[in-house]
Amino acid sequence: MIKRRYMRTRQLKPGMIIDQVIKDPTGRNLVVQGSAIDDYIISSLLKLGIMSVYIREGNADPDDPDAILSPKAAAMVKQLRTDDRSKVTLSDSVRQRVSTGVQYIFNNTNSEELTQATNQIADSLMEAINENDAIAVDISSLKTSDEYTFKHSVDVATISMILAKQMKLPDNEIHDIGVSGLLHDIGKTMIPNEILNKPGRLTDDEFNIMKKHSVYGYNMLKDRKDLNNSILMGVLQHHERIDGTGYPLGFDAPKICQFAKILSVADVYDALVTKRPYKDALSQRDAVEMLMSMTNQLDIGVMRAFMSSMILYPVDSIVQLSNGEKARVVKNSEYYILRPTVVGVDSGRVYNLGNDLKCASIIIL
Structure with missing residues (x-):
């Protein structure tokens, strides 16, 4: 960890790092912040009557985005940094409540309290979204x-x-799609564990069994009077594709409900x-590019909402550029989520990866 210490100039030793800008009487920089000092600089400071200075001690913490910045970089970050759009934040208590609740749902699929438990989780997520009027999500958080x-x-x-909020759906539908999302894979509780957790490619027969989970989920829930049809159709149809190549029914766009079109983008x-x-997990960049290649299968309106909602590289995060340089994110654009400034x-x-043509060949690795 880097520490800043105030030290008498006469006690300075060559090689110490100065942690302030030193100017001469004309206002010109004599020592740049972050420079290693030598005997000449120490002598010059004493001649100027500078009897004490700040020095930097310790090594940069790789997890501290400020510690690794050069003075020039720090100045540019201060000038350009723009907070991310409001995003969903779950407090520790909410995260624990949600985790406990969803475990209860999947371990008690026949419980009369299942719908109530699911609604309570959706309420917690809705509250987190509304608390700071969130319109974006950083999935890693x-x-x-x-x-x-x-x-x-x-x-x-x-x-x-x-996504539903971005698409300006009413609050009751935003809540209900949360319920449908929480329950969309509940049918997997009916799939044998040796298939569900198989550490290799499924055979055709195994995959045919796996594909039944959406029907199983629908059948497990369809008689519950407190779950509306949109929620149930979301569970049943979340693997349908608008070109008719999905399952279980091979429906195309007109026959797929809006909830399922939204859930399918989030699910993929x-x-x-x-x-x-x-x-292995794909990088966020590769996942978004793959998603963008599926525009014939996924609803374009939902895809636009997705591109406006996801924050892949939060402001202040450190990224590796394809030109070999590390960089700090200072601004995101809702239209170019792969290419922040x-x-x-x-x-x-x-x-400016999103708008500067000179940066067209540079990507975040």
Whole structure:
């Protein structure tokens, strides 16, 4: 960790790092902040009557985005930094409540309290969205559970609720799509574990069994009077595709309900960025690019809402650029989620990846 210490000039030693700008009487920089000092600089400081200075001690913490910035980079970050759009934030207490609730749902699928428990989780997510009028989501910040099925259900529900809000659906429908997202994979409780957790590619027969989970889920829920048809259709149809290539019924766009169109985008994205026994997680960039390649299968209106809602590289995060430089994110654009504005941590160069043609060949790795 880096510390700043005030020290008498006569006690300085060559090689120490100065942690302030030193100017000569004409206003010119004599010593740049972050410079290593030598005997000449120490002598010059004494001649100028500068009897004490700030020095920097310790090593930069790689997790501290400020510590690794050069002085030029720090100045550019201060000038350009723009807070991210309001995003969903779950407090520790809400995260615990949501995690406990979703585990209850999947472990008690026949309980009369299932709908009530699901509504309570959706209420908590709705409250988190409304608390700071969130219109975006950083999926890496949710972390509600280490167990895939539980985490995936909460991720899909949260993303879907934000997409629904972006699409200006009324509050009751935003809440209900959260319920549908929480329950969309409940049918997987009927799939044998040796298929569900198989650490390799499924055979055709195994995949045919896996594909039944949406029908199983619908059948488990359809007689519950407190779940409306949109919620049930979301569960049944979340693997349908608008070109008719999905399952279980092979419906095309006109026959697929709006909830399912929203859930399918959230479901595909979260599955792509999550590590499973049979596959590694894709990077967020690769997942978004794959999603964009599926425009013939996924609803374009929902895709636009997704591109306006996701924050892949939160402001202040450190990223690796394809030109070899590390950079700090200073501004995101809702239209170019793969291409924020960043500042090189060493060079201080500004890369407006979304709008500057000179940066067209540079990507975030």
